[in-house]
Amino acid sequence: MRFSTRCSVILLGLVLPAPSALALTPPSFSVTDPHHSRLRQLESRAFALFNSDDYALSMSQKTRDAWKRLHAAAMKTKVGGKPHPLAGVALINLSSMDQIDGRNPDALARSTEGLALLAPFADAYPIAWMQGLSIRGFVQVALGDVAGGADILAQASHYMDGYIARTPADKLDKDAHMLRSNIAFSHAQALTRLGRNAEAVEAQKASMEARIAAAGPDSADTIGSYYTYAQMLARADRDAEAESYARLAVDKATDHVDRKHPSYARALEALGLLLSRTGRRAESLDYLQRAIAIKRETVGTDSLYFQFGLQNLGTVLLPLERYADAAPLFMEAESGFRRIEGENSPQSARALAFGASAGIAEGRRDEAIEQLKAALARVRAGSDKDRDIGQRVYPYLIPALIAAGRAEEAHAAAATFAAETRQLDNAPAFPLAQAAMLAAWTAPDRAGLRESARRLAGVLRDGATLNDNGELTEDQRAGLDTLLAVAAQTQDGALALDAMAVLAGSRIAQANRLVAQRLVADPALAARVREVQDRIKALEAADSRLLRALATDRDVAAARAARAIVAADVEAARSALARDYPRWVEARGGERPDLGALRTGLARDEAMLAVMPAFDGVYLLAVGADGARVERATMGRAALVALVNRLRGSLTPAGFDRAAAQDIYAQIFTPGILATLGKARTLRIVPTGAFASLPFAMLPQRPVARVDRDTPWLIRRFAIEVQPGFATGASARSRIAARDQRFLGIGAPQSFASGSGSGQRGGAMLAANHYFRNGGADIHALSELPPLPGSLTELEAVAQRFGPDHATLLVGAAANEGALRSRDLSPYGVILFATHGLVSGEMEGVTEPALVLSPPAAATPGEDGLLTASEVAAMRIAADWVILSACNTAAGENGQAAAYSGLAQAFRYAGAGSLLVSHWPVRDDASAFVTLETVKGANRGLPRAVALQRAMLKLIRSRQDGAAQPYIWAPFILMGH
Structure with a gap:
């Protein structure tokens, strides 16, 4: 019997199962028995039709009739009292x-039925037998019996291995x-649906x-x-191996497959999705965009x-947070799904819901509300059973209705959301907790709102902890936005701090991703981290059980007691990890802050202000001597972020957008916030997102x-210190003592181009991606860096202040990685x-924030002239102060940059007390002035924030050209805690 090549192609996309025990083929039976030649002729005719290159003919009624004729004839032909096995072969092909x-x-x-007829003769028709098992297994899974289908497929695989x-x-x-493949x-595929990922890996490897044996490796x-x-x-969390095979697929497709073949675009897409899953979303975009461009050109949009x-x-x-780019993609997909699947397409409803969520983030609330309601109506018109769309719609719809003043609609939607979530089998803790809080928020008496919030x-904090990359999903960010809105309405400072700590911790973890990867290479730490994560998963399950008990008002006491035991276990594991590996905890975003400890840790003349863009809004938390205040900025997140970007884009040596600067000040420093800050003279600011790129000092x-x-x-009002997160306790190193201080200056590196000087070629600074290639430094790109003629002067001026016996300079060719690493710091x-x-x-992979040093004189392992963030983090620094007098060492270049670029974070992680860093390329004479004056002030005993404040004000009052313009004096920030 010939194997159907059509079935071979089709089964590539299926999920199949396997059979029960079978009897051996009777020894007297032969597939070539001349008495059955007519049956074999009928079989050949049916196969010829089924394998026709004309797809319409192969799937026609004529083909079906041919198989039915074979089945009828074989049923009448007996072998040992049983129908001839070709009756089973015919049914198996009809089932195909x-x-x-469908x-x-x-x-x-x-x-x-076909397998039952074929079972006594399976060894005589092994291909048909396995094909029948495959089809049966696949449809069993497709009809919902995944476990049964997986068992069938396991039997089929076992039989195939023996064959x-x-x-x-x-x-x-x-x-x-x-067929084996x-x-x-x-x-x-079936094992994956059952969560048996380790077994699924082995099955897919087979x-x-x-497939390689059948078709070759290319x-x-x-x-x-x-x-x-x-x-x-x-799926089995073997990400490094996964990436190697995903890249192999792309390389093979690039070298051996026509770009019009579906495998080309799918390989690009698979790698892009894998990179996205492992936290390298920006890197994934190129692959996904190329895949779409190829699909648009080759298969079309239908x-x-x-x-x-x-x-x-x-x-x-x-x-x-590229919502403006995402929304048109969702709306195009929505239209396409509807065109292909009909007006009530579930996929079109999901795309519409995704587009609406992006619309809310962009400030188009009223339009998004109607889109979300349309998505719900569309799915339910098609099927009353498809309820999972509510999990995507309600968490966005309900807060939008509340913000729009449509309280009754919000209350009704929240009740439906809570009811539908209770009906979900094994619902995760997050949607259960979210549904409960939204129900409490929309209830007339708001009973239990604080507890549910x-x-x-x-739940959100624990979910963020489980993500190795530190990223938040848009659902998590929207949930945090809702919590902050509740905190602002109820003036619950502790709740606001909890939610803001998750937002800030996510940014810190993203900035320190490679640092954390280097640390967790320690097997002992890796085991401890996984232990904590496993316990957090157990806590999530306990949360889910408690939330379901609360929702149904059954077995609440038992569920609460069980959760308390698990929660205590998690807290003990977390505390032990923080005690034994404090640097890991810092790299991952820090421990949960406590509002009381935070207030106690403020000095007498200090206050704290957090500025956090969440999903829809920008939230403010002020903590002063007399209390705390939570506010939501009157502008939406998108509008306020756009204003910050407008201000940054307008900055030149000649001026800036004064109206934008004043509007930002008015949005942040409201009367209520200023009253809470009180008479504080030093302000600790905790900004994230676009606000990490905002020079607060220059707001009028x-x-x-x-x-x-x-x-x-x-x-003029505040000495300002910036923090990436919420540190408790006053800085143990708030002052620098002049006595016995030693100074190390590194810079004015030798040019990659000419081998002399501090860079000889002009040109604009580009993003760090431009200076890396294939995992290392791109020498050609580095040779294009513009010169820094004032860097040597700056280093010498500061060194002179300390004196020759207390100052060391590594400049020119000596400013290299080897010299730095070999020195006791x-x-x-x-x-x-x-x-x-x-x-x-948007740096990804091995492309890290870095400082440019001199290239090695000869090829040296581990040295490429770039001191990256993860290399800095491995250093041991005891300095009270590290000054990064370099371009752009504060935050990244856009509103989505991780907190303070990861470079400043790495120095903090390596042990530096505080850092002086810059927001944009700094004029050399201004940098030298601020650096020297700040060090002088600190050596006189001034707090560092005050020393920087006075240095800035002195520069403004100086007679240096253009010094009053904020472009010259405002890029500098003090980063501490």
């Missing part, structure tokens, strides 16, 4: 046609290996190996096996394949017509880097 046509119940019935083992290699053809593929079909194997490895590509790209853009905050306290030496900048109280700093808000 049923499955292709008639799964018919396919299941026919495959089951391959006992058949001589020269008797095995391509079709046999292809298809069965293993389907088994892997599928891949069989075929388009095999490339599909590579990226499917990568996906399975990723396919589900294309629409899912649009939706995948949109979902990657959402966590990057605190519970949701804990009242409208100004022109800039001069007396402009009322915020720096512990004696130095002040370390100054005067060189280029490379940062970006």
